[in-house]
Amino acid sequence: MKLTGYRRKDGSVGIRNHILVLPTVVCANEVARAVAEKVPGAVAVNHQHGCAQLGVDADQTKRTLAGLGSNPNVAAVIVVGLGCETVLAPSVARVIESSRPGMPMKHLVIQDLGGTDNAIEVGIQSGMEMYQIVSQYKREPIEFGELTISLECGGSDVTSGIASNPAVGAVSDMLVKKGSTVILSETSELIGAEHILAERAVNEKVKARLLAVVKGMEQKALQMGVSITGGNPSPGNIEGGLTTIEEKSLGCVYKGGTSPVMEVIEYAEAPTQKGLVVMDTPGHDIESMTGMAAGGSQICLFTTGRGTPMGSPVMPVIKICGNPITSKKMSCNIDINIGTIIEGHETLDKAAERIMKEIVEVINGKSTAAEQRRMFGFAINRIGPTM
Amino acid sequence: MVLVINEKDNVGIALADLPEKSEVKAGEHIVSVKERVPFGHKVSLRDIKKGEKIIKYGEVIGEAIEDIKAGSHVHIHNMAGLRGRGDEKV
Numbered sequence: 001m002k003l004t005g006y007r008r009k010d011g012s013v014g015i016r017n018h019i020l021v022l023p024t025v026v027c028a029n030e031v032a033r034a035v036a037e038k039v040p041g042a043v044a045v046n047h048q049h050g051c052a053q054l055g056v057d058a059d060q061t062k063r064t065l066a067g068l069g070s071n072p073n074v075a076a077v078i079v080v081g082l083g084c085e086t087v088l089a090p091s092v093a094r095v096i097e098s099s100r101p102g103m104p105m106k107h108l109v110i111q112d113l114g115g116t117d118n119a120i121e122v123g124i125q126s127g128m129e130m131y132q133i134v135s136q137y138k139r140e141p142i143e144f145g146e147l148t149i150s151l152e153c154g155g156s157d158v159t160s161g162i163a164s165n166p167a168v169g170a171v172s173d174m175l176v177k178k179g180s181t182v183i184l185s186e187t188s189e190l191i192g193a194e195h196i197l198a199e200r201a202v203n204e205k206v207k208a209r210l211l212a213v214v215k216g217m218e219q220k221a222l223q224m225g226v227s228i229t230g231g232n233p234s235p236g237n238i239e240g241g242l243t244t245i246e247e248k249s250l251g252c253v254y255k256g257g258t259s260p261v262m263e264v265i266e267y268a269e270a271p272t273q274k275g276l277v278v279m280d281t282p283g284h285d286i287e288s289m290t291g292m293a294a295g296g297s298q299i300c301l302f303t304t305g306r307g308t309p310m311g312s313p314v315m316p317v318i319k320i321c322g323n324p325i326t327s328k329k330m331s332c333n334i335d336i337n338i339g340t341i342i343e344g345h346e347t348l349d350k351a352a353e354r355i356m357k358e359i360v361e362v363i364n365g366k367s368t369a370a371e372q373r374r375m376f377g378f379a380i381n382r383i384g385p386t387m
Numbered sequence: 388m389v390l391v392i393n394e395k396d397n398v399g400i401a402l403a404d405l406p407e408k409s410e411v412k413a414g415e416h417i418v419s420v421k422e423r424v425p426f427g428h429k430v431s432l433r434d435i436k437k438g439e440k441i442i443k444y445g446e447v448i449g450e451a452i453e454d455i456k457a458g459s460h461v462h463i464h465n466m467a468g469l470r471g472r473g474d475e476k477v
Binding site: 157158159161162188191192193196218221222223224225226227228229232238240241243244245246247250251305323325342 | 390392400401402425426427428429443444446447448449461462463466467468469470471472473474475
């Protein structure tokens, strides 16, 4: 089956056509929301950040916001700032403009526009103009080699490690063979399984970097003076039969399949390699997905055992569940039930084929459960204190 | 009804709730289940001594914090992880 998407002026390829309304600071959240409510096809995110941040932490927030605005699934963007924040709207807009030249975009500064009433009005007016432009965009043939697929697991239970993650791992290998970039993330869920990935590093530098980011994440847990258990694995993971972070990680790492690890990238950084890459993110689903969306991923494969509703504001997220009970109980939030594997009704390879088919359909426009219900999660990973 | 992923494993995974005092096939083992093991949870395939490593996927997932008899429910009450243990490093 052929793949279709939207060819952007910078050469990237989108599979959705979002008008993104992006506040650069918590103080602009409500204006962004009000604008998005009135503009067809628009989606706003909100977050707590963008001010009173320092150094690499402020840089990471800015990189995440600019990365999200530059995601190829975004067809137009309205950046909203207050005017006195650390992460200023015009500077985020400049970064987006340099990576997505020619994309319809606008930035609003509430203080410059005389307050929220006028800012909202100007935002809606711009949004309507953008809608008229992007609604004329047509789908064209695209290839797997133009796509970055992100992997996520959340609300894990024992079925994640024996069914859904191995099935998605088989899919990852297929995607890598077809020329895609596949992002494995969740560094905390590599603790205890890092040796498996390290053996597959393409060179010594990547191997050393991989081991260093996992050690760095474990160090953060140790600094808290408590066991990582309870935070990760979470109480729900434990109830589902996962006892330790090592056990969870060993199940988690199956998502990445068997391909070589080509590079290790920072949170919200865009991959430079095809094939399997590792992004250094926390295990927190929404922070992790946000980092990968900001890194340019157009579509996400999300495995779950206990069930989770969350998707992303800019990329379709396909929910794949290996627990037959959850697949039934939370069917409104699950796209593919592969509980068939542990029931003995389907082989892992057959389930992987089914996932592949669904990926093609979703790329071509089929909506996911999270898109239908607007379960759009956005959370920026903070690495410094608020001042 | 008990999945053994790797031949090195000393625990199996219950693919259904295992009732107390049941006999179940777990790979090449026959396990006499001593206590209820919920769906998805681990059951010991043999006696495991305190301090011995717990093996699943053929890899270390933690160690026994007490002697564990074959057929027991293996979870947070009798095993613990070895990584991310900030509680032990202070």
